[in-house]
Amino acid sequence: MASENSDSHETNSTLLVEDTLTISFQNISYNVATSCWTNINPRARKTRKTILNDVSGTFNAGELSVIMGPSGAGKSTLMDILAGYTKPSDGYIYINGRIRNEKKFRRRSCYILQDDKVQDMLTIRESLNFAADLKLGNHISQEQKKQRINEIIESLGLRAVIDVKSVNLSGGQRKRLAIGLELISDPQIMFLDEPTSGLDSSISKQIVYILHFLARQGRTVVVTMHQPSATLLRMVDRLYAVVGGQCAYVGAETQLRPCLEEMNLKCPAFHNPVDFLIEISAENSDMLIRESENGRNTRWMSNTLRDSDNNITVEYKPGEEVSLTMLPAPKEDFTRKTLLAIKSTYSTSFWKQFTILTRRSLWTIWRDPWFALTFASIHCGMALLVGTLYYKIGNDGFYALDTVKFLQFCLLFLMFTSFSAISIRFPQEIPVIRREHFNRWYSAGAYYMSTIISVVPLQTICTLLFAFITYFLTTQPVDFVRICNFCFILLMVSYVSLCKGLLIGAIFNVKNGVIMGPFFIMPFVMFSGNFIKTQDVPALFNWILQISFLKHGFVGLLLSVFGSERPNLNCEDHIYCHFKVPKTILKEYGALKEDYVSLVIALFGIGSTVAIIAFIILKIRLRNKW
Numbered sequence: 001m002a003s004e005n006s007d008s009h010e011t012n013s014t015l016l017v018e019d020t021l022t023i024s025f026q027n028i029s030y031n032v033a034t035s036c037w038t039n040i041n042p043r044a045r046k047t048r049k050t051i052l053n054d055v056s057g058t059f060n061a062g063e064l065s066v067i068m069g070p071s072g073a074g075k076s077t078l079m080d081i082l083a084g085y086t087k088p089s090d091g092y093i094y095i096n097g098r099i100r101n102e103k104k105f106r107r108r109s110c111y112i113l114q115d116d117k118v119q120d121m122l123t124i125r126e127s128l129n130f131a132a133d134l135k136l137g138n139h140i141s142q143e144q145k146k147q148r149i150n151e152i153i154e155s156l157g158l159r160a161v162i163d164v165k166s167v168n169l170s171g172g173q174r175k176r177l178a179i180g181l182e183l184i185s186d187p188q189i190m191f192l193d194e195p196t197s198g199l200d201s202s203i204s205k206q207i208v209y210i211l212h213f214l215a216r217q218g219r220t221v222v223v224t225m226h227q228p229s230a231t232l233l234r235m236v237d238r239l240y241a242v243v244g245g246q247c248a249y250v251g252a253e254t255q256l257r258p259c260l261e262e263m264n265l266k267c268p269a270f271h272n273p274v275d276f277l278i279e280i281s282a283e284n285s286d287m288l289i290r291e292s293e294n295g296r297n298t299r300w301m302s303n304t305l306r307d308s309d310n311n312i313t314v315e316y317k318p319g320e321e322v323s324l325t326m327l328p329a330p331k332e333d334f335t336r337k338t339l340l341a342i343k344s345t346y347s348t349s350f351w352k353q354f355t356i357l358t359r360r361s362l363w364t365i366w367r368d369p370w371f372a373l374t375f376a377s378i379h380c381g382m383a384l385l386v387g388t389l390y391y392k393i394g395n396d397g398f399y400a401l402d403t404v405k406f407l408q409f410c411l412l413f414l415m416f417t418s419f420s421a422i423s424i425r426f427p428q429e430i431p432v433i434r435r436e437h438f439n440r441w442y443s444a445g446a447y448y449m450s451t452i453i454s455v456v457p458l459q460t461i462c463t464l465l466f467a468f469i470t471y472f473l474t475t476q477p478v479d480f481v482r483i484c485n486f487c488f489i490l491l492m493v494s495y496v497s498l499c500k501g502l503l504i505g506a507i508f509n510v511k512n513g514v515i516m517g518p519f520f521i522m523p524f525v526m527f528s529g530n531f532i533k534t535q536d537v538p539a540l541f542n543w544i545l546q547i548s549f550l551k552h553g554f555v556g557l558l559l560s561v562f563g564s565e566r567p568n569l570n571c572e573d574h575i576y577c578h579f580k581v582p583k584t585i586l587k588e589y590g591a592l593k594e595d596y597v598s599l600v601i602a603l604f605g606i607g608s609t610v611a612i613i614a615f616i617i618l619k620i621r622l623r624n625k626w
């Protein structure tokens with residue numbers, strides 16, 4: 001492991017070391033395939049792109065360390081590797097001198113990604129309550145949870161906006177909330193990717209001051225910043241400059257100027273040496289990397305930085321509302337002690353996670369009733385329109401083919417509404433879920449199940465509303481079993497479409513999902529049994545018929561309405577009535593030999609398979625930044 005000259009610096013600190021974690025990394029490299037071909041072809045493997053090249057370094061407990069560098073230098077990649085989000089291609093990571101145990105490390109660390117997405121529809125109070133339930137479980141009493149939440153609210157200055165929905169918070173307040181949510185379980189190491197991006201200078205100062213304070217309480221705080229201003233740098237203990245995937249400087253900000261001067265790189269007076277470093281780094285990268293020994297050189301660390309802490313507190317008053325002293329030091333904090341004793345990956349059981357997440361999803365729907373009301377209104381409005389257009393045709397043999405068209409329309413309508421709604425909403429949640437899941441709030445399975453369960457009630461109510469209105473307006477047979485069969489098939493088709501929507505949402509972002517979604521659906525529309533009759537489908541495409549949930553749904557509806565020995569249809573007013581006998585319709589669409597129960601089983605099988613595939617893809621996606 002890389003030795004560190006700053007040991008004395010650590011021991012000088014007022015912190016208790018036994019509770020603290022120092023992270024070191026040695027000879028970290030990371031390269032990626034530039035295309036699928038690079039992965040497959042052994043010769044092409046040599047042409048993989050190197051993003052990080054043999055970097056080393058140490059980030060100490062009690063310090064605020066900043067990974068900085070020009071855009072595309074590899075800061076986020078290094079952060080991902082340190083946080084455990086990405087595995088390096090080569091190299092080692094140590095915690096307090098021992099090889100990192102991923103599982104333990106993840107319980108003690110948190111990673112706040114750049115797009116600090118939070119649950120938009122929840123207020124700060126609700127977000128913190130749900131976070132406390134998930135992260136602290138039953139290990140901590142309700143009283144202690146309340147106390148913890150209060151400490152966080154007061155210390156981060158969120159009291160005035162406690163009942164404001166997150167969607168209405170300012171950038172700085174959202175950042176503070178994102179930090180507060182992770183502080184609930186008091187992590188020993190905090191990683192933040194670009195915590196000041198998009199914030200003005202005074203809010204950036206406030207955020208960096210908070211991070212500086214959290215570090216001084218004994219945490220290891222590592223952040224990436226593109227090009228920190230001179231004001232922010234005064235609060236930073238360690239700079240780690242990355243240029244072209246290698247380390248160009250590691251040390252204190254105050255030592256950067258002398259370090260550059262030693263290499264005859266003269267930073268003009270009154271010029272921020274960090275800006276200067278970035279400006280000259282491209283032409284002088286070899287010399288800088290040699291001097292920093294690619295991160296191993298600790299000569300430029302300063303032992304005097306902490307003396308200036310009092311000045312920082314005086315200089316950077318972070319605003320009236322923030323009162324960080326309300327946050328107890330980790331060594332006095334019951335939360336950390338309790339959580340450190342837990343050996344399992346999550347603080348709560350799968351079932352508990354599932355119930356909390358379902359409660360949260362339902363609560364979110366309740367807080368934003370606009371979507372539910374619109375969804376229900378569309379179903380009712382469309383049902384009235386369809387019912388009016390096909391009014392009272394159900395028992396008329398002359399209109400039997402129109403009844404078939406009506407059945408087909410019901411399927412297509414319910415398929416598109418359930419598919420589109422979830423395929424657009426689901427990918428929007430993924431950034432929040434990625435952060436929460438990565439930070440060990442809950443398992444992907446608990447989230448996935450809760451998502452399905454929480455959308456099912458609205459889907460069921462809307463589908464049933466649509467089914468009843470259309471069924472009775474079109475005067476289909478008033479027979480309890482037929483009505484149940486009709487509704488059940490529509491429900492099954494809407495659930496399968498929901499699973500397909502989840503699959504598309506798991507694979508694509510919203511934009512691509514909207515473009516690609518129809519391509520996944522249209523083949524099934526073509527093979528739904530009406531556009532091309534089942535018996536006319538070439539043998540080559542029979543497999544599509546087998547997996548076409550719309551075809552199974554269509555035949556199921558035909559059987560519900562025309563099957564089970566239904567008496568002849570009314571044909572009194574017409575001279576020729578081809579479909580007077582309902583079996584003629586079933587024969588026409590190849591449904592005569594079909595069995596309702598087998599169709600339901602097929603729909604169930606298709607739905608479950610799609611749901612499982614969607615889950616697997618979601619799990620992969622949560623582990624990758626895609």
Ligand SMILES: Nc1ncnc2c1ncn2[C@@H]1O[C@H](COP(=O)(O)OP(=O)(O)OP(=O)(O)O)[C@@H](O)[C@H]1O
Binds near residue numbers: 049051
């Ligand atoms: N999976 C990947 N495939 C190909 N190139 C990648 C991949 N991941 C990262 N890169 C490239 O590696 C380089 C470093 O990326 P990284 O996101 O770490 O940079 P950064 O310093 O954080 O940049 P910024 O400040 O703009 O966010 C970039 O050029 C990026 O395009």
